[in-house]
Amino acid sequence: MGTQTVPRKLPFSYKLKKTVVSIALLALGVTFVKVSNKDKELQEELEDWKENLVFSLGVLPNGPAITLKHIGGRIKYLGRGYKEDPELKILFKNVDSAFLPFTGQMGSHTAFVQHRALLHGNVVDGIKANRAMNIVQKYLLPKIVLNYTFKRPPKYTFRQLMLKLNVYMTMGLGIALNATK
Amino acid sequence: MIPEYYEFICPVKVLSGKKALANLSFEMEQLGAKRAMIVSDPGVAGAGLVKKVLEAFGESDCEAGVVYDQTPPDSGSKVVNEVAKQFLDNKCDCFIAVGGGSSIDTAKCANMIVVTGTSDLMQFQGVDRLDRPLKPFIVIPTTAGTGSEVTAAAVIYDEESHTKLAFTSNHLFPDVAILDPAMTETMPPKITAATGMDALTHAMEAYYCLAKNPVSDAYAIAAIRLIFKYLLQSVKKGKDLEARLAMLNASMLAGIAFSNSLVGVVHGIAHATGGVARVPHGVANSIYLPFGLENNFDKAGDVIAELVPIVGEKSTGDVKKDAELVVAAVRKLGQQLKEASGLPTTLKEAGVTEDQLEDIAKACINDGSCTINPEDITYEVALDIAKKAFG
Numbered sequence: 001m002g003t004q005t006v007p008r009k010l011p012f013s014y015k016l017k018k019t020v021v022s023i024a025l026l027a028l029g030v031t032f033v034k035v036s037n038k039d040k041e042l043q044e045e046l047e048d049w050k051e052n053l054v055f056s057l058g059v060l061p062n063g064p065a066i067t068l069k070h071i072g073g074r075i076k077y078l079g080r081g082y083k084e085d086p087e088l089k090i091l092f093k094n095v096d097s098a099f100l101p102f103t104g105q106m107g108s109h110t111a112f113v114q115h116r117a118l119l120h121g122n123v124v125d126g127i128k129a130n131r132a133m134n135i136v137q138k139y140l141l142p143k144i145v146l147n148y149t150f151k152r153p154p155k156y157t158f159r160q161l162m163l164k165l166n167v168y169m170t171m172g173l174g175i176a177l178n179a180t181k
Numbered sequence: 182m183i184p185e186y187y188e189f190i191c192p193v194k195v196l197s198g199k200k201a202l203a204n205l206s207f208e209m210e211q212l213g214a215k216r217a218m219i220v221s222d223p224g225v226a227g228a229g230l231v232k233k234v235l236e237a238f239g240e241s242d243c244e245a246g247v248v249y250d251q252t253p254p255d256s257g258s259k260v261v262n263e264v265a266k267q268f269l270d271n272k273c274d275c276f277i278a279v280g281g282g283s284s285i286d287t288a289k290c291a292n293m294i295v296v297t298g299t300s301d302l303m304q305f306q307g308v309d310r311l312d313r314p315l316k317p318f319i320v321i322p323t324t325a326g327t328g329s330e331v332t333a334a335a336v337i338y339d340e341e342s343h344t345k346l347a348f349t350s351n352h353l354f355p356d357v358a359i360l361d362p363a364m365t366e367t368m369p370p371k372i373t374a375a376t377g378m379d380a381l382t383h384a385m386e387a388y389y390c391l392a393k394n395p396v397s398d399a400y401a402i403a404a405i406r407l408i409f410k411y412l413l414q415s416v417k418k419g420k421d422l423e424a425r426l427a428m429l430n431a432s433m434l435a436g437i438a439f440s441n442s443l444v445g446v447v448h449g450i451a452h453a454t455g456g457v458a459r460v461p462h463g464v465a466n467s468i469y470l471p472f473g474l475e476n477n478f479d480k481a482g483d484v485i486a487e488l489v490p491i492v493g494e495k496s497t498g499d500v501k502k503d504a505e506l507v508v509a510a511v512r513k514l515g516q517q518l519k520e521a522s523g524l525p526t527t528l529k530e531a532g533v534t535e536d537q538l539e540d541i542a543k544a545c546i547n548d549g550s551c552t553i554n555p556e557d558i559t560y561e562v563a564l565d566i567a568k569k570a571f572g
Contacts, residue, residue, distance in 0.1 A: 118308040151557035
């Protein structure tokens, strides 16, 4: 009796979650760029980042990913997938694990606590990236969600609230323009 | 409360007891090894402890291919590469680390180099990047605190990039840990006290921080109980082998707990204080632990309060009062250790200057341990803890 490959049929729920995570990653990338150009809190955070640090956020195995680059105190979106041999990677072990933080059901620290996410690269760079992503998340998710997922509820200045409004209004266009990158 | 999800692992075989070292060659043979490289440091070798390990080979076919006893306190990539070279040059087939955290981590990293064939460990930084098993690895701790004999992590200093490289992989677990009190009986009182408080910090932070789980809780509680019963005794009477063995066990149990549940702000700020002001890790942990506990009263006071009977106090029935009793018990132990060994209880006593506190706070918030701390650790919070601990 020879061996045979068991056909794999991925359930619709898996495909849906993967699509949601792909879009959420793209939204995060686009918002990261925008917020790094406008928000002082993030700009201060980026001050001591390594110049030209390339970092990726992705999902294992072979799941969606995006790559970003720090240049001159700002973030540049390099595109989907792993570009320019990233020095730092934050990886979710599977689509289900990525789905929880990207849909506001779990904070990023909880993802690490529950071994759902892991870090490839320098730990200090990873902590800084995580802190910066938390600032970006302030703009992506509603405060009512962040009150639950952050250790402490986020505070906004008036200027930040205006920027959050702007992020929501231009998000669709940003995603559309970068979808093919 | 059961966590929504957790993982737990400890594949290390533990041998504990007087004359446990006599089983060394048997364990080597079980691992298919005959020619060991022994990794140690000058202090341990000078105290005659490496000689004890060599004598333990007895009449067996096992032997030491080479002994490296020059591991510095903060080992770096040059030492690790040299150890790996000597391992290969002398055709060794297993590592035996005899010492504290630095010797153990050096052996772990040299093992990575030997097996992967790389001289650049940078590529393995982070979590779960090793994809193959390492050479057999036996650890014989000569301090009771780091718990490195049962952990999957290693940290070394990289001379080229001037950064600390941290590695975590299940392949970094030693195969065997031999806990023999004869290997710690000559440890000086102050080091005994500091390393013991390091173990207490591992256990307590593993118990109340965010990655706690029922399995690691069991290890943490067992460790805390042993430390409160035996640490002062092992400081006051170094030759008391029962106390020494109990502390080796406490360190091992706390190591298993924190290897799985990780640690919090006390470790984060202790790492920072070590980097900025060269305060030994155990000393810094001992100073910060009461303040780290208090920092988490709001988010984890109920969990901290559960430790009341474990630290030998009687519950009042009030969560806040019980949590305060736990902190008071930790402070009392610290004070007793200070009287018995000179262990500092403030940063000022440990040689930290006030102008270093801001740098400590800045470094603290970039430490991975703060992610696991229940309370959010911002620069301001870290500075507040450092100021309180300054004294």
